[in-house]
Amino acid sequence: MTLPQIGLFEMRRLEMLSNTIFGVAMTLLAYDLPKASSFKEAPTWIGLIHVYAQPVIALMISFVVAGLFWFSHHRRLAVAPEAGRGVVFLNLLFLLSIIILPVTNGLYGGYRLDGVVAVIYGLHLTMIATLNLLLWILALRGQSNPHLLVTAVVPVLVFLLGTAVAFVSPMLAQFTWGLAFLAPIAGWFAERRAKR
Incomplete structure (x- = not known):
């Protein structure tokens, strides 16, 4: 085993912290789901949809976003297993943006079709993606x-575009943000093109 260069940190320690942060944040996404006690009697199908549709849609978007960024984060740590202090602090800022995800998810789950809330949620997704991109560049x-x-x-x-769409139509923004999940396909095309 080789020793890390002076001034470099082994990213495997950050990896352990990030697993905990992502796990807790992804679990807390479900915290704001309505409880059964919100019904005075057994709910109808329409009642269930009315109460659960918005929070579940927000939960699914946020969970998949968090999962994709968790995957990206671990790939990045494998590509660069050592880093300087600045990169470590930038990683901590990235993890802070993940910790905040249950908060914006709860807001979005309650008021998904509100323009201001959709823009705040979109800006948060954009911030997470931008920090991820900066870390990949480094x-x-x-x-x-x-x-x-x-x-x-x-x-x-995609998140920038979705946030712009949220200013005009919060309903369409959620579908626009979903296009971010095509990123691996875009990467695959970039790799094929580079091999030509």
Whole structure:
């Protein structure tokens, strides 16, 4: 086992912290789901949809977003297993943005069709994606890997577009944000193109 260079941190310690943060944040996403006690009697199908539709849609979007960024985070730590103090602090800022996700998710789940709330949620998703992109740029310094870079750029662009759409139509924004999940496909195309 080689010792890390002086001034570099082993990212495996950050990986352990990030697993905990992502796990807790992803679990807390369900905290704001309505409880059975919100019904005075057995609910009808329409009653269930009325009470649960918005929070469950928000939960699903946020859970998948968090899962994709967890996956990206671990891939990035594997690409750059050591980093300087600045990168470690930037990773901590990225993890802070994940910790806040249950808060904006709860707000979005309660008021998903409100323009202000949808924009706040979109700005938060954009912030997470932008921090992820900055960390990928730092991790890939000196390396040519268009696949990983494109996979990190696409969510930023999609979340920016979705946030702009939220100003006009909060209902359409949720579908626009869903396009961020196509980032791996865009990365695959970038990799194929680079191999030609």
